Amino acid sequence: MAVIETIVVAFWAMLPAYVPNNAAVLAGGGRPIDGGRTWGDRRVLGDGKTWRGTAAGIVAGVALAGVLSVLADDVSAAIGIEVPAFEPLAAIGLAAGAMLGDILASFLKRRSGRQRGAMFPGLDQLDFVVVSLPLTALLATDWFREVFTLDVILVVVVLTPVLHVTTNVIAYQLGLKNEPW
Ligand code: CTP
Ligand code: K
Ligand code: MG
Structure with missing residues:
Protein backbone atom coordinates (compact mmCIF):
# COMPACT_ATOMS: atom_id res chain seq x y z
CA MET A 1 0.00 0.00 0.00
CA ALA A 2 1.22 3.48 -0.83
CA VAL A 3 1.73 5.75 2.18
CA ILE A 4 -1.16 8.05 1.27
CA GLU A 5 -3.46 5.02 0.93
CA THR A 6 -2.38 3.76 4.32
CA ILE A 7 -3.06 7.15 5.89
CA VAL A 8 -6.53 7.42 4.32
CA VAL A 9 -7.49 3.89 5.40
CA ALA A 10 -6.14 4.45 8.93
CA PHE A 11 -8.05 7.71 9.33
CA TRP A 12 -11.27 6.26 7.89
CA ALA A 13 -11.08 3.08 9.99
CA MET A 14 -10.42 5.07 13.17
CA LEU A 15 -13.19 7.66 12.71
CA PRO A 16 -15.69 5.63 14.83
CA ALA A 17 -13.08 5.69 17.62
CA TYR A 18 -12.19 9.38 17.19
CA VAL A 19 -15.71 10.81 17.29
CA PRO A 20 -16.88 9.40 20.68
CA ASN A 21 -14.52 11.64 22.68
CA ASN A 22 -15.79 14.75 20.96
CA ALA A 23 -19.42 13.68 21.26
CA ALA A 24 -18.86 13.08 24.98
CA VAL A 25 -17.50 16.59 25.40
CA LEU A 26 -20.59 18.04 23.70
CA ALA A 27 -23.11 15.82 25.51
CA GLY A 28 -21.38 15.37 28.87
CA GLY A 29 -22.91 16.28 32.18
CA GLY A 30 -25.23 14.75 34.72
CA ARG A 31 -24.50 11.76 36.88
CA PRO A 32 -20.84 10.69 37.03
CA ILE A 33 -20.17 6.99 36.37
CA ASP A 34 -18.47 6.57 39.74
CA GLY A 35 -21.52 8.09 41.47
CA LYS A 49 -16.75 10.72 33.17
CA THR A 50 -20.56 10.75 33.00
CA TRP A 51 -23.15 8.21 31.89
CA ARG A 52 -24.63 10.66 29.40
CA GLY A 53 -21.28 11.55 27.82
CA THR A 54 -20.30 7.89 27.57
CA ALA A 55 -23.61 6.81 26.04
CA ALA A 56 -23.58 9.73 23.58
CA GLY A 57 -20.00 8.90 22.60
CA ILE A 58 -20.77 5.24 21.88
CA VAL A 59 -23.96 6.07 19.97
CA ALA A 60 -22.16 8.73 17.90
CA GLY A 61 -19.29 6.38 17.04
CA VAL A 62 -21.57 3.49 16.06
CA ALA A 63 -23.87 5.79 14.05
CA LEU A 64 -20.90 7.26 12.20
CA ALA A 65 -19.64 3.75 11.40
CA GLY A 66 -23.09 3.03 9.93
CA VAL A 67 -22.99 6.13 7.74
CA LEU A 68 -19.43 5.41 6.59
CA SER A 69 -20.40 1.84 5.74
CA VAL A 70 -23.18 3.08 3.48
CA LEU A 71 -20.77 5.50 1.79
CA ALA A 72 -17.75 3.15 1.58
CA ASP A 73 -18.26 1.93 -2.01
CA ASP A 74 -18.94 5.39 -3.45
CA VAL A 75 -16.04 6.95 -1.57
CA SER A 76 -13.70 4.15 -2.68
CA ALA A 77 -14.70 4.70 -6.30
CA ALA A 78 -14.42 8.49 -6.02
CA ILE A 79 -10.95 8.63 -4.46
CA GLY A 80 -9.51 5.45 -5.94
CA ILE A 81 -8.59 4.10 -2.52
CA GLU A 82 -10.43 1.12 -1.07
CA VAL A 83 -11.95 2.20 2.26
CA PRO A 84 -13.75 -0.45 4.33
CA ALA A 85 -17.34 -0.78 5.51
CA PHE A 86 -17.70 -1.53 9.24
CA GLU A 87 -19.11 -4.77 10.61
CA PRO A 88 -21.53 -4.03 13.48
CA LEU A 89 -19.20 -5.64 16.03
CA ALA A 90 -16.28 -3.65 14.68
CA ALA A 91 -18.29 -0.44 15.07
CA ILE A 92 -19.12 -1.32 18.66
CA GLY A 93 -15.53 -2.32 19.43
CA LEU A 94 -14.12 0.94 18.08
CA ALA A 95 -16.68 3.25 19.72
CA ALA A 96 -17.08 1.49 23.06
CA GLY A 97 -13.34 0.77 23.21
CA ALA A 98 -12.58 4.47 22.78
CA MET A 99 -14.86 5.41 25.67
CA LEU A 100 -13.55 2.58 27.83
CA GLY A 101 -9.96 3.64 27.17
CA ASP A 102 -10.79 7.21 28.17
CA ILE A 103 -12.46 5.96 31.37
CA LEU A 104 -9.49 3.73 32.26
CA ALA A 105 -7.20 6.71 31.67
CA SER A 106 -9.23 8.78 34.17
CA PHE A 107 -8.92 5.94 36.66
CA LEU A 108 -5.12 6.00 36.24
CA LYS A 109 -5.10 9.81 36.50
CA ARG A 110 -6.98 9.75 39.81
CA ARG A 111 -4.76 6.95 41.18
CA SER A 112 -1.68 8.98 40.27
CA GLY A 113 -3.05 12.03 42.08
CA ARG A 114 -4.08 14.07 39.05
CA GLN A 115 -7.21 16.17 39.44
CA ARG A 116 -10.00 16.19 36.88
CA GLY A 117 -8.79 17.94 33.73
CA ALA A 118 -5.10 17.51 34.54
CA MET A 119 -3.04 16.42 31.59
CA PHE A 120 -1.26 13.13 31.26
CA PRO A 121 0.90 13.37 28.13
CA GLY A 122 0.89 10.19 26.09
CA LEU A 123 -2.07 8.66 27.88
CA ASP A 124 -4.39 11.53 26.87
CA GLN A 125 -3.50 11.08 23.20
CA LEU A 126 -3.52 7.31 22.94
CA ASP A 127 -5.84 5.97 25.66
CA PHE A 128 -8.65 5.29 23.19
CA VAL A 129 -6.35 3.53 20.70
CA VAL A 130 -4.95 1.23 23.38
CA VAL A 131 -8.39 -0.16 24.21
CA SER A 132 -10.39 0.25 20.99
CA LEU A 133 -7.98 -1.72 18.79
CA PRO A 134 -7.67 -4.80 21.03
CA LEU A 135 -11.42 -4.77 21.74
CA THR A 136 -12.18 -4.62 18.02
CA ALA A 137 -9.67 -7.39 17.33
CA LEU A 138 -11.50 -9.46 19.93
CA LEU A 139 -15.06 -8.72 18.74
CA ALA A 140 -14.49 -8.68 14.96
CA THR A 141 -11.28 -10.65 14.46
CA ASP A 142 -11.44 -11.30 10.70
CA TRP A 143 -12.52 -7.75 9.90
CA PHE A 144 -9.75 -6.38 12.10
CA ARG A 145 -7.06 -8.52 10.46
CA GLU A 146 -8.16 -7.37 7.03
CA VAL A 147 -8.33 -3.63 7.81
CA PHE A 148 -5.73 -3.08 10.52
CA THR A 149 -2.62 -4.39 8.84
CA LEU A 150 0.66 -3.59 10.57
CA ASP A 151 1.28 -0.49 8.43
CA VAL A 152 -2.21 0.84 9.19
CA ILE A 153 -1.65 0.33 12.93
CA LEU A 154 1.69 2.16 12.71
CA VAL A 155 0.02 5.12 10.99
CA VAL A 156 -2.73 5.13 13.64
CA VAL A 157 -0.17 5.34 16.44
CA VAL A 158 1.57 8.30 14.77
CA LEU A 159 -1.51 10.07 13.36
CA THR A 160 -3.77 9.82 16.41
CA PRO A 161 -1.74 12.04 18.78
CA VAL A 162 -1.45 14.71 16.07
CA LEU A 163 -5.20 14.68 15.39
CA HIS A 164 -6.00 14.54 19.10
CA VAL A 165 -3.90 17.60 19.92
CA THR A 166 -5.35 19.52 16.96
CA THR A 167 -9.02 18.77 17.72
CA ASN A 168 -8.62 19.53 21.41
CA VAL A 169 -6.96 22.88 20.79
CA ILE A 170 -9.80 23.78 18.40
CA ALA A 171 -12.47 22.58 20.88
CA TYR A 172 -10.77 24.65 23.60
CA GLN A 173 -10.66 27.76 21.46
CA LEU A 174 -14.33 27.32 20.56
CA GLY A 175 -15.07 27.25 24.29
CA LEU A 176 -16.33 23.64 24.15
CA LYS A 177 -13.59 22.21 26.32
CA ASN A 178 -12.06 23.48 29.58
CA GLU A 179 -8.48 22.52 28.72
CA PRO A 180 -6.63 22.43 25.40
CA TRP A 181 -5.63 18.72 25.83
N1 CTP B 1 -17.17 13.58 29.19
C1 CTP B 1 -18.22 12.85 29.74
N2 CTP B 1 -18.17 11.49 29.78
C2 CTP B 1 -17.09 10.82 29.29
C3 CTP B 1 -16.01 11.54 28.75
C4 CTP B 1 -16.08 12.93 28.72
O1 CTP B 1 -19.21 13.43 30.18
N3 CTP B 1 -17.08 9.47 29.33
C5 CTP B 1 -17.26 15.06 29.15
C6 CTP B 1 -17.07 15.69 30.52
O2 CTP B 1 -17.87 16.85 30.59
C7 CTP B 1 -15.59 16.04 30.53
C8 CTP B 1 -15.37 16.49 29.09
O3 CTP B 1 -16.22 15.62 28.32
O4 CTP B 1 -15.25 17.06 31.45
C9 CTP B 1 -13.92 16.41 28.63
O5 CTP B 1 -13.50 15.06 28.59
P1 CTP B 1 -12.10 14.62 29.19
O6 CTP B 1 -11.04 15.58 28.80
O7 CTP B 1 -11.92 13.19 28.83
O8 CTP B 1 -12.38 14.69 30.78
P2 CTP B 1 -11.73 15.60 31.91
O9 CTP B 1 -12.76 16.56 32.37
O10 CTP B 1 -10.42 16.12 31.48
O11 CTP B 1 -11.53 14.56 33.10
P3 CTP B 1 -10.31 13.54 33.33
O12 CTP B 1 -9.26 14.30 34.06
O13 CTP B 1 -10.91 12.47 34.14
O14 CTP B 1 -9.87 13.07 31.98
K1 K C 1 -9.39 12.15 28.07
MG1 MG D 1 -9.31 16.21 29.79
Missing part, protein backbone atom coordinates in the same frame (compact mmCIF):
# COMPACT_ATOMS: atom_id res chain seq x y z
CA GLY A 36 -19.19 10.40 43.40
CA ARG A 37 -17.45 7.46 45.08
CA THR A 38 -13.90 7.75 46.29
CA TRP A 39 -11.11 5.23 46.73
CA GLY A 40 -8.84 6.36 49.50
CA ASP A 41 -8.92 10.14 49.48
CA ARG A 42 -9.51 10.40 45.73
CA ARG A 43 -12.39 9.91 43.34
CA VAL A 44 -12.53 6.63 41.43
CA LEU A 45 -13.07 8.35 38.06
CA GLY A 46 -14.19 11.90 38.75
CA ASP A 47 -16.94 14.20 37.48
CA GLY A 48 -15.47 14.25 33.96
Whole structure:
Protein backbone atom coordinates (compact mmCIF):
# COMPACT_ATOMS: atom_id res chain seq x y z
CA MET A 1 0.00 0.00 0.00
CA ALA A 2 1.22 3.48 -0.83
CA VAL A 3 1.73 5.75 2.18
CA ILE A 4 -1.16 8.05 1.27
CA GLU A 5 -3.46 5.02 0.93
CA THR A 6 -2.38 3.76 4.32
CA ILE A 7 -3.06 7.15 5.89
CA VAL A 8 -6.53 7.42 4.32
CA VAL A 9 -7.49 3.89 5.40
CA ALA A 10 -6.14 4.45 8.93
CA PHE A 11 -8.05 7.71 9.33
CA TRP A 12 -11.27 6.26 7.89
CA ALA A 13 -11.08 3.08 9.99
CA MET A 14 -10.42 5.07 13.17
CA LEU A 15 -13.19 7.66 12.71
CA PRO A 16 -15.69 5.63 14.83
CA ALA A 17 -13.08 5.69 17.62
CA TYR A 18 -12.19 9.38 17.19
CA VAL A 19 -15.71 10.81 17.29
CA PRO A 20 -16.88 9.40 20.68
CA ASN A 21 -14.52 11.64 22.68
CA ASN A 22 -15.79 14.75 20.96
CA ALA A 23 -19.42 13.68 21.26
CA ALA A 24 -18.86 13.08 24.98
CA VAL A 25 -17.50 16.59 25.40
CA LEU A 26 -20.59 18.04 23.70
CA ALA A 27 -23.11 15.82 25.51
CA GLY A 28 -21.38 15.37 28.87
CA GLY A 29 -22.91 16.28 32.18
CA GLY A 30 -25.23 14.75 34.72
CA ARG A 31 -24.50 11.76 36.88
CA PRO A 32 -20.84 10.69 37.03
CA ILE A 33 -20.17 6.99 36.37
CA ASP A 34 -18.47 6.57 39.74
CA GLY A 35 -21.52 8.09 41.47
CA GLY A 36 -19.19 10.40 43.40
CA ARG A 37 -17.45 7.46 45.08
CA THR A 38 -13.90 7.75 46.29
CA TRP A 39 -11.11 5.23 46.73
CA GLY A 40 -8.84 6.36 49.50
CA ASP A 41 -8.92 10.14 49.48
CA ARG A 42 -9.51 10.40 45.73
CA ARG A 43 -12.39 9.91 43.34
CA VAL A 44 -12.53 6.63 41.43
CA LEU A 45 -13.07 8.35 38.06
CA GLY A 46 -14.19 11.90 38.75
CA ASP A 47 -16.94 14.20 37.48
CA GLY A 48 -15.47 14.25 33.96
CA LYS A 49 -16.75 10.72 33.17
CA THR A 50 -20.56 10.75 33.00
CA TRP A 51 -23.15 8.21 31.89
CA ARG A 52 -24.63 10.66 29.40
CA GLY A 53 -21.28 11.55 27.82
CA THR A 54 -20.30 7.89 27.57
CA ALA A 55 -23.61 6.81 26.04
CA ALA A 56 -23.58 9.73 23.58
CA GLY A 57 -20.00 8.90 22.60
CA ILE A 58 -20.77 5.24 21.88
CA VAL A 59 -23.96 6.07 19.97
CA ALA A 60 -22.16 8.73 17.90
CA GLY A 61 -19.29 6.38 17.04
CA VAL A 62 -21.57 3.49 16.06
CA ALA A 63 -23.87 5.79 14.05
CA LEU A 64 -20.90 7.26 12.20
CA ALA A 65 -19.64 3.75 11.40
CA GLY A 66 -23.09 3.03 9.93
CA VAL A 67 -22.99 6.13 7.74
CA LEU A 68 -19.43 5.41 6.59
CA SER A 69 -20.40 1.84 5.74
CA VAL A 70 -23.18 3.08 3.48
CA LEU A 71 -20.77 5.50 1.79
CA ALA A 72 -17.75 3.15 1.58
CA ASP A 73 -18.26 1.93 -2.01
CA ASP A 74 -18.94 5.39 -3.45
CA VAL A 75 -16.04 6.95 -1.57
CA SER A 76 -13.70 4.15 -2.68
CA ALA A 77 -14.70 4.70 -6.30
CA ALA A 78 -14.42 8.49 -6.02
CA ILE A 79 -10.95 8.63 -4.46
CA GLY A 80 -9.51 5.45 -5.94
CA ILE A 81 -8.59 4.10 -2.52
CA GLU A 82 -10.43 1.12 -1.07
CA VAL A 83 -11.95 2.20 2.26
CA PRO A 84 -13.75 -0.45 4.33
CA ALA A 85 -17.34 -0.78 5.51
CA PHE A 86 -17.70 -1.53 9.24
CA GLU A 87 -19.11 -4.77 10.61
CA PRO A 88 -21.53 -4.03 13.48
CA LEU A 89 -19.20 -5.64 16.03
CA ALA A 90 -16.28 -3.65 14.68
CA ALA A 91 -18.29 -0.44 15.07
CA ILE A 92 -19.12 -1.32 18.66
CA GLY A 93 -15.53 -2.32 19.43
CA LEU A 94 -14.12 0.94 18.08
CA ALA A 95 -16.68 3.25 19.72
CA ALA A 96 -17.08 1.49 23.06
CA GLY A 97 -13.34 0.77 23.21
CA ALA A 98 -12.58 4.47 22.78
CA MET A 99 -14.86 5.41 25.67
CA LEU A 100 -13.55 2.58 27.83
CA GLY A 101 -9.96 3.64 27.17
CA ASP A 102 -10.79 7.21 28.17
CA ILE A 103 -12.46 5.96 31.37
CA LEU A 104 -9.49 3.73 32.26
CA ALA A 105 -7.20 6.71 31.67
CA SER A 106 -9.23 8.78 34.17
CA PHE A 107 -8.92 5.94 36.66
CA LEU A 108 -5.12 6.00 36.24
CA LYS A 109 -5.10 9.81 36.50
CA ARG A 110 -6.98 9.75 39.81
CA ARG A 111 -4.76 6.95 41.18
CA SER A 112 -1.68 8.98 40.27
CA GLY A 113 -3.05 12.03 42.08
CA ARG A 114 -4.08 14.07 39.05
CA GLN A 115 -7.21 16.17 39.44
CA ARG A 116 -10.00 16.19 36.88
CA GLY A 117 -8.79 17.94 33.73
CA ALA A 118 -5.10 17.51 34.54
CA MET A 119 -3.04 16.42 31.59
CA PHE A 120 -1.26 13.13 31.26
CA PRO A 121 0.90 13.37 28.13
CA GLY A 122 0.89 10.19 26.09
CA LEU A 123 -2.07 8.66 27.88
CA ASP A 124 -4.39 11.53 26.87
CA GLN A 125 -3.50 11.08 23.20
CA LEU A 126 -3.52 7.31 22.94
CA ASP A 127 -5.84 5.97 25.66
CA PHE A 128 -8.65 5.29 23.19
CA VAL A 129 -6.35 3.53 20.70
CA VAL A 130 -4.95 1.23 23.38
CA VAL A 131 -8.39 -0.16 24.21
CA SER A 132 -10.39 0.25 20.99
CA LEU A 133 -7.98 -1.72 18.79
CA PRO A 134 -7.67 -4.80 21.03
CA LEU A 135 -11.42 -4.77 21.74
CA THR A 136 -12.18 -4.62 18.02
CA ALA A 137 -9.67 -7.39 17.33
CA LEU A 138 -11.50 -9.46 19.93
CA LEU A 139 -15.06 -8.72 18.74
CA ALA A 140 -14.49 -8.68 14.96
CA THR A 141 -11.28 -10.65 14.46
CA ASP A 142 -11.44 -11.30 10.70
CA TRP A 143 -12.52 -7.75 9.90
CA PHE A 144 -9.75 -6.38 12.10
CA ARG A 145 -7.06 -8.52 10.46
CA GLU A 146 -8.16 -7.37 7.03
CA VAL A 147 -8.33 -3.63 7.81
CA PHE A 148 -5.73 -3.08 10.52
CA THR A 149 -2.62 -4.39 8.84
CA LEU A 150 0.66 -3.59 10.57
CA ASP A 151 1.28 -0.49 8.43
CA VAL A 152 -2.21 0.84 9.19
CA ILE A 153 -1.65 0.33 12.93
CA LEU A 154 1.69 2.16 12.71
CA VAL A 155 0.02 5.12 10.99
CA VAL A 156 -2.73 5.13 13.64
CA VAL A 157 -0.17 5.34 16.44
CA VAL A 158 1.57 8.30 14.77
CA LEU A 159 -1.51 10.07 13.36
CA THR A 160 -3.77 9.82 16.41
CA PRO A 161 -1.74 12.04 18.78
CA VAL A 162 -1.45 14.71 16.07
CA LEU A 163 -5.20 14.68 15.39
CA HIS A 164 -6.00 14.54 19.10
CA VAL A 165 -3.90 17.60 19.92
CA THR A 166 -5.35 19.52 16.96
CA THR A 167 -9.02 18.77 17.72
CA ASN A 168 -8.62 19.53 21.41
CA VAL A 169 -6.96 22.88 20.79
CA ILE A 170 -9.80 23.78 18.40
CA ALA A 171 -12.47 22.58 20.88
CA TYR A 172 -10.77 24.65 23.60
CA GLN A 173 -10.66 27.76 21.46
CA LEU A 174 -14.33 27.32 20.56
CA GLY A 175 -15.07 27.25 24.29
CA LEU A 176 -16.33 23.64 24.15
CA LYS A 177 -13.59 22.21 26.32
CA ASN A 178 -12.06 23.48 29.58
CA GLU A 179 -8.48 22.52 28.72
CA PRO A 180 -6.63 22.43 25.40
CA TRP A 181 -5.63 18.72 25.83
N1 CTP B 1 -17.17 13.58 29.19
C1 CTP B 1 -18.22 12.85 29.74
N2 CTP B 1 -18.17 11.49 29.78
C2 CTP B 1 -17.09 10.82 29.29
C3 CTP B 1 -16.01 11.54 28.75
C4 CTP B 1 -16.08 12.93 28.72
O1 CTP B 1 -19.21 13.43 30.18
N3 CTP B 1 -17.08 9.47 29.33
C5 CTP B 1 -17.26 15.06 29.15
C6 CTP B 1 -17.07 15.69 30.52
O2 CTP B 1 -17.87 16.85 30.59
C7 CTP B 1 -15.59 16.04 30.53
C8 CTP B 1 -15.37 16.49 29.09
O3 CTP B 1 -16.22 15.62 28.32
O4 CTP B 1 -15.25 17.06 31.45
C9 CTP B 1 -13.92 16.41 28.63
O5 CTP B 1 -13.50 15.06 28.59
P1 CTP B 1 -12.10 14.62 29.19
O6 CTP B 1 -11.04 15.58 28.80
O7 CTP B 1 -11.92 13.19 28.83
O8 CTP B 1 -12.38 14.69 30.78
P2 CTP B 1 -11.73 15.60 31.91
O9 CTP B 1 -12.76 16.56 32.37
O10 CTP B 1 -10.42 16.12 31.48
O11 CTP B 1 -11.53 14.56 33.10
P3 CTP B 1 -10.31 13.54 33.33
O12 CTP B 1 -9.26 14.30 34.06
O13 CTP B 1 -10.91 12.47 34.14
O14 CTP B 1 -9.87 13.07 31.98
K1 K C 1 -9.39 12.15 28.07
MG1 MG D 1 -9.31 16.21 29.79
